Amino acid sequence: MRRSQMLLPTLREDPKDAEITSHILMMRAGIIRKLDAGLYTFLPLGHRVLLKVIQIIREEMNRAGAQELLPPILIPASLWRESGRYEVMGKEMMRLQDRHENDMVLGPTHEEVFTHIVRENVQSYRDLPLNLYQINTKFRDEIRPRYGVMRCREFIMKDAYSFDLDEAGLEKNYQAMREAYRRIFARCGLEVIPVEADTGNMGGSNSEEFMVPSSVGEETIVHCHSCGYVANVERAEAKRELSSSSEEMLALEEIATPNVRTIEELVDFLGVSPQRFIKSLVYRTEHEIVMVLIRGDFMVNETKLKHVLNCIELEPATEEEVFQVTGAPIGFVSPVNLKKKIRIIADESVIGMRNAISGANKKDYHLKNMNPMRDFTWDRVADIHQVQEGEKCPRCSQSLKSYKGIEVGHIFKLGYKYTQAMNVRVLDKNGQSIPPIMGCYGIGVGRTIASVIEQNHDEHGIIWPMSIAPFHGIVIPVNMSDPAVVKAAEAIYTTLSARFEILLDDRDERPGVKFKDADLIGVPIRITVGKSFTEEGKVEFKLRRSEDKHLVALDDVEKFFEAWYEKEMAPYRV
Ligand SMILES: Nc1ncnc2c1ncn2[C@@H]1O[C@H](COP(=O)(O)OP(=O)(O)OP(=O)(O)O)[C@@H](O)[C@H]1O
Ligand SMILES: [Mg+2]
Ligand SMILES: [Zn+2]
Incomplete structure (x- = not known):
């Protein structure tokens, strides 16, 4: 080309x-x-x-x-209705109608x-x-x-x-x-x-x-x-050391926490560690409003939670929805004394806790000494916890990265x-x-x-693996006004093109522009017809991925190119 x-x-x-x-x-x-x-x-x-x-x-x-x-990519909606996914797929699926007003889909998957x-x-x-x-x-x-x-x-x-x-x-x-x-x-x-x-x-x-x-x-x-x-x-998953404390259960106690809502704020305000808290979160799915409990230092993994709840949509409930089921604003809720009966899903981390802290279901108040089973129960225990770096491997207990x-x-x-x-x-x-x-x-x-x-580039541009490079080689005549240079470049281009994919940079541009472009587009083998050609009849071979240069006589160009091509291809022949 x-x-x-x-x-x-x-x-x-x-x-x-x-x-x-x-x-x-x-x-x-x-x-x-x-x-x-x-x-x-x-x-x-x-x-x-x-x-x-x-x-x-x-x-x-x-x-x-x-x-x-x-197959076609335009698909009748009837097939999606059969599988039950027409409703489920949401807005990522492109829906349209044909001229007969049949519902159709542009296939997101087949x-x-x-x-x-x-x-x-x-x-x-x-x-x-x-x-x-x-x-x-x-x-x-x-x-x-x-x-x-x-x-x-x-x-x-x-x-x-x-x-x-x-x-x-x-x-x-x-x-x-x-x-x-x-x-x-x-x-x-x-x-x-x-x-x-x-x-x-x-x-x-x-x-x-x-x-x-x-x-x-x-x-x-x-x-x-x-x-x-x-x-x-x-x-x-992570191997978790879940608390099963033998601490004596203390009496439930209300504490005033004006405007203190998040675990971080509570940690500061009360001066206790996040492990003492139960995070009580209210979610809305397409089926229900549900409360989810997890230890204060853990985060909920929404993918796991979706499976547990068997739902497609999962959103934090609105302020109003939270108020309706708990009687309190977000930040002050817990499973104790809920206003309305909803399902409660407890992460494994919550079950063994003793004298924990969570919301009082009352604005600006939390409860101290909350104990699972004694003060509240749940509908299901599950692993809904998001693994974090530093936790233990589920197989060998070493630290996870x-x-x-x-x-x-x-x-x-x-x-x-x-x-x-x-x-x-x-x-x-x-x-x-x-x-x-x-x-x-x-x-x-x-x-x-x-x-x-992402894996193959430097500051100058792309470095294509030979196997998927747009061209195997690029031929650069540095001076288009020198007929001998042009003639040699053309000859190399013609010979190599019979067996390889070659780009000939035949533009009337400065050499610097051509070299920069060659580096940018990342063609693996570069052949320059320039000064050494004029002086000693040799062209310069260079790989995009290294700085080494080789001078090659015109007669040897094809053999040399073949050898380099084979060497560059070798890692990708598996
Ligand atoms: N929007 C996209 N643009 C380009 N490629 C995509 C896109 N979505 C998916 N792919 C590619 O299609 C492959 C198979 O699709 P699959 O449905 O498994 O992806 P996905 O799980 O939706 O991906 P993602 O989580 O990145 O959205 C993916 O591994 C990815 O290489
Ligand atoms: Mg996707
Ligand atoms: Zn391991």
Whole structure:
């Protein structure tokens, strides 16, 4: 490709609305352009990378035995009503109507569609197992699209759905996908860590997210150095030493705490440690108003709480709702003497507490010496606690650490949720009609590319891994008005282009501009036709990722390029 003919608008300055490195560099290197919030065009340079990542994904999915197909992204709402998700999905799902006023959906995910395809086309155990995938556009109307293609509204996802006769089959497909993901990310030059993820109501290690450790990640990963335990904080557990004090129970006592509401304020005001407090929180779900109790030094994990409450929406109750059930403003409530009967969920940390402090359900008052069982009870005890750094590993009791990560992929044992809801049946070997068991497996293509840039760049620009670089090499004639230089550059370009992907920077620009651009767009091998060519007939080879330079005679250029290409490709051939 000739640079002079390419739509490759590089920028000298960082764009104002880009906050993270990958977003800045994707804009500056002319990889993407914004159309609207969360909507991006992949320009020609970016499109080349996109196609390479897609090709790697495709090869590895096929190697793992999955089959590619291409369903529509415009989906009739009736399928979503069948699965029960039409109401559940909320505003992230883009809804629209066709000209006949049929409700339609722009697919945010495709469980319903793939389940329907299998329902229509699969009859018996002979047709299974199946693992079907697409590489297709997804639409999610994210509340806060940000960081360029990391979190956008329209993006390309590879999503696969497996169908098996039994759990053993599902386990096999799941493990095959796990291995395929390991290979895909390794081939893209991306270091990822599989992390135990939240599974909704499935439990067990039935879901893993592939995380790229990064300070710009939106996920928090809890990790034990000692035994290797690693989990998304949404589901992470910790070994907790829960108080089961043998302290004598004292008489309940009201204390005046004018305008003192939060645990921190109470700690200051009363001079006691946060462990002595019971945090009493009132939430609203789509089903109920509920009170949640946890020890004062802990935080509630809302993902865990949602599972316990079996709800989709979870919000702190309003001042008015709190007043209605407790008779007190927020900050002064507790489970003792509630005005109205509501469900109470107690974290494990609360049960063994003695002579605790919490609200009096009366403005400007708290209660001292509150004792579980004696003064209040609960409807359910559960682990709803958010693990924090420094707590103990649930497996080996060593201290837990946490770090941030970007989720690039997700594998999930779905179970029978969709095949049952949508009434999919196949005949098993004994002629019994049974629903198949499903798994689903997603990779965000754009997010993968952005993550590669987060991991592979320097102050000058992107450093592409050879496997997904938009070009293998770039040829820079430093002086376009010297016919000998131009002729040599053209010859190299023509020869190498027969076997490799080469960009020829044939613009009439100053050498400094060309070098800066080459570094910015991150092409792995640079060949400069300049001073050493004029003086001794040699061109200069340089890798983007190192400072070493090699002078090579014209006749040896092809051989030399091949050797460097092979060496640079080697780490990504897994
Ligand atoms: N808004 C988005 N923009 C770009 N890629 C996305 C977006 N949402 C999800 N992805 C990608 O699709 C993959 C599979 O989708 P999945 O439904 O598991 O994501 P998710 O759990 O909604 O992700 P997140 O928690 O980041 O919103 C993710 O691992 C991610 O790589
Ligand atoms: Mg999401
Ligand atoms: Zn451990």
